[in-house]
Amino acid sequence: MPMSDILTHVDAGVMTLTFNRLEKKNSITSAMYGVMADALAQASADAAVRVVVIQGHESIFSAGNDIGDFLNQAPSTQDSPVFRFLRGIASFEKPLIAAVAGPAVGIGTTLLLHCDLVYAGDNAAFSMPFVNLGLCPEAASSLLVPQMMGYHRAAEALLMGEPFFAEAALEVGLVNRVVPPTEVNGHAQAQAKKMAAKPLSALIETKRLMKGEQTPAVLARMGEEGKSFGRMLREPAAREAFGAFMEKRKPDFSKI
Numbered sequence: 001m002p003m004s005d006i007l008t009h010v011d012a013g014v015m016t017l018t019f020n021r022l023e024k025k026n027s028i029t030s031a032m033y034g035v036m037a038d039a040l041a042q043a044s045a046d047a048a049v050r051v052v053v054i055q056g057h058e059s060i061f062s063a064g065n066d067i068g069d070f071l072n073q074a075p076s077t078q079d080s081p082v083f084r085f086l087r088g089i090a091s092f093e094k095p096l097i098a099a100v101a102g103p104a105v106g107i108g109t110t111l112l113l114h115c116d117l118v119y120a121g122d123n124a125a126f127s128m129p130f131v132n133l134g135l136c137p138e139a140a141s142s143l144l145v146p147q148m149m150g151y152h153r154a155a156e157a158l159l160m161g162e163p164f165f166a167e168a169a170l171e172v173g174l175v176n177r178v179v180p181p182t183e184v185n186g187h188a189q190a191q192a193k194k195m196a197a198k199p200l201s202a203l204i205e206t207k208r209l210m211k212g213e214q215t216p217a218v219l220a221r222m223g224e225e226g227k228s229f230g231r232m233l234r235e236p237a238a239r240e241a242f243g244a245f246m247e248k249r250k251p252d253f254s255k256i
Contacts, residue, residue, distance in 0.1 A: 005020055014050070015039065017052065026056050037088045053192050054098045055100075058102070058182050083226060095195050096114065109141075119179060121178070124166040134236075134242075145157060
């Protein structure tokens, strides 16, 4: 993987991770998950880093998993890079801020559930199309989305898998504020710098108290989802869905 697929930059107490794979719609490979997992571990251990920002481009945040890479290197164990990243983001004790413009597909949406502040461009489009791929939710989204949205809205998002947009995300509390796409990264950076000027011990303790007993439940749900996800990946529905995707045709689940 070119190191430039994920840009890592530290300045004034803020570590910024930037998806930088525009030609592939910022789709995420196993190697990219590994880089982000390592960066979060480094940020956690480094007292000079107080806040982490995850951002994409003003036209797209992330198209989710790189399907070709994902099929070649499907996560097989809990030590797979994607699971290391998910555990890292769920248990990260310092503030996490996301800046999202354009499409945020699959994990592009579910990783936001683990961020403390999320800012969206008015062109943002969130989707969790796991069911459409013959799969189940990941990143503890089966736990966190109903908590955040209420059951019926969560069912619409997760059972239909259709996109919802910036204003709807603001309404259900997934995002803090909607701004023009060209301003979203800058706004997140300004908020991060403001937060980085605050006492780190107070930030960490406040986040710990707010999360409370949620973190062990989130990590347990991630493990449960991961087992189901791995099993379903080998079943006929997922094989048909991914085959159709690679062959650029509509999947047919009528006989499955």
